[in-house]
Amino acid sequence: MNIVVVGTGYVGLVTGVALAHIGHRVTCVDVDKEKVDCLRQGISPIYEPGIEPFMKENMDAGRLFFTTDGASAFREADVIYVAVGTPENEDGFADLTYLKQAVKDIAAAVTKDVIVVTKSTVPIGTNHEMKRMFAELAPHVRIEVVSNPEFLREGSAIHDTFHGDRIVIGADDERAASVVADIHRPFGIPIFHTDIRSAEMIKYASNAFLATKISFINEIANICEKVGADIEQVAAGMGMDARIGSSFLRAGIGYGGSCFPKDTKALAKIAANIDHHFELLKAVIEVNNKQQRKLIEKAKERFGRLAGKRVALLGLSFKPNTDDMREAASLVVARELLAEQATVVAYDPIAMGKAAHVLPKEVIYADRVEQALERADAAMILTEWDEFRQLDLSVYVKQMKTPIIFDGRNCYALDDVKTYAIEYYSIGRKSVK
């Protein structure tokens, strides 16, 4: 099958490489020339574990190509996957500018019938709007539109693509649905066939539900702190109930990333547009906004004023194993610390390059974790990188002016911390003083 993937971001690149790996001829198209130049040299513009060798293997096998020339690629395509960004608009709704441009580009180029598969997360009704646009802009060919939302996580994107829980295919046309199902069958993942609108909703509902789990466990953690219970124990005990499930019960400083924040807001907006006030989801968002500030609150309680304090920020990306800074808690924490006139020294094993573009310019960057901790009055752990989890706790004692840790990701066992002269504040657990 001759497949084209539009957009070479986290979703497009991983989808393209995976489809090439199972034997298709895949051309990935992006409007960003720099990205395409990089990709052609076998260099991934994003940090995603395992992606580069995987790319190279399929490029060398003559199955994977990268281009900015969408028109030529579209003309040859049997199936076109659309994986462009659908970021948040000013009013919280999904911005469909890139998607609509991709539709126009495809419509202007195709000369034969083709199936367009939407991987991008799009509001309910968007695939039908795309179909309408295709009918208007390219009446000479038949373009079927299939919704195939993506559920991969950054940092484990390749694993998720080959070991996902389900592949959702939303289609009006049975033939198009079966072509897309055949493409995906080699992954050996259960395929769920449904209508287009339900497929679009499955994506938003799934992300909103996972975000709800996180805000729920964070609220329980906040209560645990006040009643003397331990959130790690509580989550473990809850998770043993198969109806609840043990995943997504890690308390912390809230969810970030390119999708939960934008997709929860978009779903609330989709609901509001039809006069449904999604109170539960609004509370999930509100709880998350507060939770991202939790360590600042704790530090203020401990120090009173933060002015003049030197604070080491450990971890800048929104989660480990990615360099993605979109909606990372570090953005909120760094800004607030600087507003309180603290000095911020930051370290991240992978994301510092990207962080420097989006964090305030006053942030100082350290080359190593030890350097970030040097002479610090406090350390704040924002991302649970293995490097921090495995760090010998004596390093905090040795390097810091005062070894006071505010751990937003519960990286250390309380019993371990207690064996050092460390003051330790984490989420939903007793403080160690």
Ligand SMILES: NC(=O)C1=CN([C@@H]2O[C@H](COP(=O)(O)OP(=O)(O)OC[C@H]3O[C@@H](n4cnc5c(N)ncnc54)[C@H](O)[C@@H]3O)[C@@H](O)[C@H]2O)C=CC1
């Ligand atoms: N990042 C993630 O983990 C996941 C993202 N999604 C959804 O997938 C979609 C893509 O997300 P990401 O991969 O993170 O986006 P991204 O922002 O990393 O990449 C999008 C790419 O599309 C390119 N692009 C934009 N307009 C184009 C056009 N007309 N022609 C060709 N290329 C074009 C951009 O240059 C960029 O390289 C979004 O709707 C997102 O909500 C869904 C599941 C997971």
Ligand SMILES: O=C(O)[C@H]1O[C@H](OP(=O)(O)OP(=O)(O)OC[C@H]2O[C@@H](n3ccc(=O)[nH]c3=O)[C@H](O)[C@@H]2O)[C@H](O)[C@@H](O)[C@@H]1O
């Ligand atoms: O639509 C998307 O883009 C993707 O969004 C999430 O994936 P991702 O954002 O890459 O990462 P997650 O592992 O879900 O983490 C999201 C955020 O939640 C936080 N989180 C996660 C789990 C948890 O128990 N507690 C918690 O605070 C993480 O620290 C992170 O900030 C979903 O897990 C994917 O299924 C989905 O495809």
